[in-house]
Amino acid sequence: MPRTPLRVLVADDNPVVRAGLTALLTGRADITVVAEAADGREACEAADRHHPDVVLLDVRMPGMDGIAALPYLVGIAPVMMLTYSREAEIVREALRRGACGYLVHGEFTVDQLVTAVRAAAAPRTDATAYEDMEAIIPQMNRELPSPPGHFPLRGDPLPLTSRKGLSQLQPSMGQSSRLRFRLSTREAEIMDLIASGMNNQQIAATCFISEKTVKNHINRIFAKLHSTRRSEAAAKWLGTAPGSLRGLG
Numbered sequence: 048m049p050r051t052p053l054r055v056l057v058a059d060d061n062p063v064v065r066a067g068l069t070a071l072l073t074g075r076a077d078i079t080v081v082a083e084a085a086d087g088r089e090a091c092e093a094a095d096r097h098h099p100d101v102v103l104l105d106v107r108m109p110g111m112d113g114i115a116a117l118p119y120l121v122g123i124a125p126v127m128m129l130t131y132s133r134e135a136e137i138v139r140e141a142l143r144r145g146a147c148g149y150l151v152h153g154e155f156t157v158d159q160l161v162t163a164v165r166a167a168a169a170p171r172t173d174a175t176a177y178e179d180m181e182a183i184i185p186q187m188n189r190e191l192p193s194p195p196g197h198f199p200l201r202g203d204p205l206p207l208t209s210r211k212g213l214s215q216l217q218p219s220m221g222q223s224s225r226l227r228f229r230l231s232t233r234e235a236e237i238m239d240l241i242a243s244g245m246n247n248q249q250i251a252a253t254c255f256i257s258e259k260t261v262k263n264h265i266n267r268i269f270a271k272l273h274s275t276r277r278s279e280a281a282a283k284w285l286g287t288a289p290g291s292l293r294g295l296g
Contacts, residue, residue: 050077052076052077052078052079053077053078053079053100053101053164053165053168054079054081054097054098054099054100054101055072055078055079055080055081055099055100055101055102055103055164056080056081056082056083056084056090056093056094056097056099056101056102056103056124057069057072057080057082057083057084057103058083058084058085058086058087058089058090058093058102058103058104058105058108058113058116059084059085059103059105059108059129060085060086060105060107060108060109061105061255061256062085063255063256063257064105064129064152064255064256065083065085067255068080068103068160068255069083071157071160071161072160072161072164075161077165078161078164078165081097081099082094082096082097082099085108086108086109086110086111086112087104087108087110087111087112087113087115087116088110088111088116090102090104090113090116090120091111091116091119091120094119094120094123094124095123098123098124099123099124100124100125100168101124101125101126101127101164101167101168102120102123102124102125102126102127103127103129103164104116104117104120104126104127104128104129104146105128105129105130106128106129106130106131106137106141107131113128113129113141114137114140114141114144117141117144117145117146118144118145121144121145121146125147125167125168126145126146126147126167127146127147127148127149127150127163127164127167128141128146128148128149128150129149129150129152130149130150130151130152131151131152131153131232131233131236131254147167148163148167150163152236152253152254152255153236153239153240153253153254224238224284224285224286228271228272228283228284229271230268230271233264234264234267234268234271236254237250237254237261237264237265237268238268238272238280238281238284239284240253240254241265241268241277241280241281241284242281242284242285247261247262247265268280272284
């Protein structure tokens with residue numbers, strides 16, 4: 048007898064992102080997206096109506112954001128946060144309020160997204176699901192240890208050692224470059240993708256945004272890096288351009 052598909056609620060204020068996530072998940076036989084929401088309030092209302100097995104919740108949304116909606120949502124279903132950066136304070140607060148984990152846009156594949164949804168919905172005593180989750184959640188989550196087989200779901204308190212581990216994280220070289228060139232978190236994300244060799248279409252697909260939005264970001268990035276070509280901007284970003292600084296010194 049086939050298993051009942053996992054019921055997922057997708058909450059994100061960007062309609063392109065919502066549509067993208069829904070399309071990716073509904074392509075799996077064991078997952079169905081039962082509702083979408085554009086802000087935290089809609090997410091809470093949709094969760095009441097549909098009783099999903101998992102909620103994918105964007106951190107930043109107008110009106111009621113994901114952090115504000117979390118305490119209510121985790122009483123209904125496991126919540127996986129979606130972020131555009133690994134901002135320590137935001138991640139710490141999300142996990143403290145009961146999120147089972149988080150995924151950073153541009154840093155997970157379709158298969159990893161699906162694995163995260165399945166693992167979030169698995170019983171917290173399922174050690175295999177825990178290992179799957181640990182394998183795909185970004186490095187910052189791996190700095191947040193939990194006992195094997197345990198997810199901090201439905202309002203469970205985050206262990207003190209986990210909070211301490213997160214607070215001790217140091218800025219990466221990419222963070223140093225972001226500060227030096229005064230790029231926003233989103234611009235830094237796109238600059239990383241440019242440096243990795245992605246074209247505009249690939250960046251748009253990775254970040255769930257339009258190519259026009261990608262071009263607008265790139266124009267602002269080039270202005271801040273005083274560059275006119277992708278290769279020039281990448282060299283400055285990576286610190287390989289002649290006379291470039293390698294960090295904040």
